[in-house]
Amino acid sequence: MRIGLGLPIVTAYPPTTQAWEAGAGIAEIAAVTRVSDALGYDHVTCSEHVAVPEDIAAVRGGVYWxxxxxxxxLAAITRQIRLATSVLVLGYHHPLEVAKRYGTLDQVSGGRLVLGVGVGSLEEEFDLLNAEFHDRGARADDALAAIRAAFATGxxxxSGPYYSYDGLMVEPHAVQAHVPVWVGxxxxRALRRALELGDGxxxxxxxxxxxxxxLDAVDLPEGFDVILTSGPLDPLGDPDGTRRRLDELEAAGATVxxxxxxxxxxxxxxxxxxxLHSIARTQGAVFTSPTEGTR
Incomplete structure (x- = not known):
């Protein structure tokens, strides 16, 4: 099992956002990411919302970096930690936009992109962005296939039911031969989408x-990741509770x-x-080798 980090500050979700995050910004995000990178954590995450109506933001949050x-x-100040969208809403973007922008991110980060994707659920935001909502699942399937085709080559x-293209260049493209895709x-149906079109x-x-x-109802291919969130952990204050939570998630099928x-x-x-690094290592979690320093 590998351990990554849901970055603080970048998402202000009312039930879980902590008081100190309100006055924090890029300096604190960078500090947390540098330490995670040096300790060998697997990844950091950042979510996506573009425009959230105020009444909905009161419940779901309105701050999304x-x-x-x-x-x-963060790519410029780290060496090895992966950068995982969690999640990019497929319906908000043309597949070639995703391939170009995130393929470029894969280039500048040295091949550290993990593309986490979802179909989205906030109809009001789809309307604000003039994006189609009611067939978003089928559109997402076609978009994901189109993105994967474009990541691999310039x-x-x-040719799909919603997106088709040929005879064009998209450069730069991803440096990874196969960009990992995690489907949220x-x-x-989401699990089937992940098995058919994703890597986790x-x-x-x-x-x-x-x-x-x-998970028990399907056959998982070799190397397929299951990424579960921990909820708030307090390793210093409650190490036993932290150990129990990691055990619980591993028993549920988490590989990440x-x-x-x-x-x-x-x-x-x-x-x-x-x-957390010390506790997780004693329980067999895998971390990359610690770095000597960061860029």
Missing amino acids: DPLATFGY RPTH GRSR FSPFALAPTEVRAM VTASIDATGVEHYTDQLGE
């Missing part, structure tokens, strides 16, 4: 027992955990990262 801009900055071709969702399944708002039941950290400030947060 743009993942492309955020990751472009001269992509694709909470339904059996990243469920949300499901209990570990529900995830385990879904995206951790959230309970903290009172950025220094406490980075101390917590060090302790």
Whole structure:
């Protein structure tokens, strides 16, 4: 099992955002990411919403840092940690836009992109962006196939029910021969989409027992990742609870955990990262070799 980090600050979701995040910004995001990189954590995440109506923001949050801009900055100050969108809403973008912009990010980061994608659920935002909502699942399937075709080459071709192109150049393209794609969702259809078109399944708002039941009903291919979120962890204050939570997620099928950290400030947060690293290693979690320093 590998451990990544759900970045603080970049998403202000009311039930989980901590008080110290309100006054924090890119300096704190960079500090957390540098420590995660040096300790060998697998990835950091950044979510996407473009425009959230105020009444909905009160429940779902209204602050969402743009993942492309955020990751472009973080790529320049780190060496090895992967950069995972969690998630990019496929319906908000033409596939060639995603291939070009995130293929460029893969280039500037030295092949560290993980493309986390979802179909989206906020109809009001689809309307604001003039994006089609009611057939978004079928559109997402075609878009994902089109993106994968364009990631691999500077001269992509694709012919699908919603997107078709040929005889064009998209340069630069991704440096990875195969960009990992994690498909988000909470339904059996989302799991099928992940198995058919992705490299991993990243469920949300499901209990570990529900995830385990879904996974037991399908055949998982070799190397397929299951990415589960930890909820708030307090490694220094509650190491036993942290161990139990990691065990619970591994039993549910997690090959990757995206951790959230309970903290009172950025220094406490980075101390917590060090302790989580120690606890997880004793339980067999895999970290990359620590770096000597960052760029």
